Amino acid sequence: MISLSELPAVNASLNALTACFLMAGFVAIKRRQIAHHRNCMVAAFATSMVFLACYLFYHWFHGATAFPRHDWSRPLYFAILTSHTLLAIVNLPAILTALYLAAKGRFAAHARVTRLLWPSWMYVSVTGVLVYFMLYHWFRLPTS
Numbered sequence: 001m002i003s004l005s006e007l008p009a010v011n012a013s014l015n016a017l018t019a020c021f022l023m024a025g026f027v028a029i030k031r032r033q034i035a036h037h038r039n040c041m042v043a044a045f046a047t048s049m050v051f052l053a054c055y056l057f058y059h060w061f062h063g064a065t066a067f068p069r070h071d072w073s074r075p076l077y078f079a080i081l082t083s084h085t086l087l088a089i090v091n092l093p094a095i096l097t098a099l100y101l102a103a104k105g106r107f108a109a110h111a112r113v114t115r116l117l118w119p120s121w122m123y124v125s126v127t128g129v130l131v132y133f134m135l136y137h138w139f140r141l142p143t144s
Helices: 004-030 034-062 073-103 107-138
Strands: none
Touching: 004 034, 004 107, 034 073, 034 107, 073 107
16 A cells, blocks of 8 residues: 555656656657557556546645745746646646547647647656655755
8 A cells, every 4th residue: 555655756656657658659650650659648648647646636635745945946946846737737638639639530630739749748747757856855955
């Protein structure tokens, strides 16, 4: 059983896994490996949805975690967190649209959506991992 305190690491792992699936899917479509691309993108969607469920569960029961520092790292952290959060909100309907278009075989429209969506989704996945490391590892206050 995973404890509540372990969920941030799980969430970061899910974000990292999503980024890996996104990259593999990108490479697959460039190589015209359609089935492999589809499988990677469905896996990226699945890991993103598991992340979202875990994230919401964690924040429902734990609440927000305050950034511990008040130095140069604070504005950097909040700049990354803000862009990450805003793009994550925009990405969800775009991801659903891209999946719908692909499922309906409307590949030209799917490609138009994903030209903007893929870099944004990759950014959100990678910055999700960065936010985790900034909050829980790199900028923690020293313990006495």
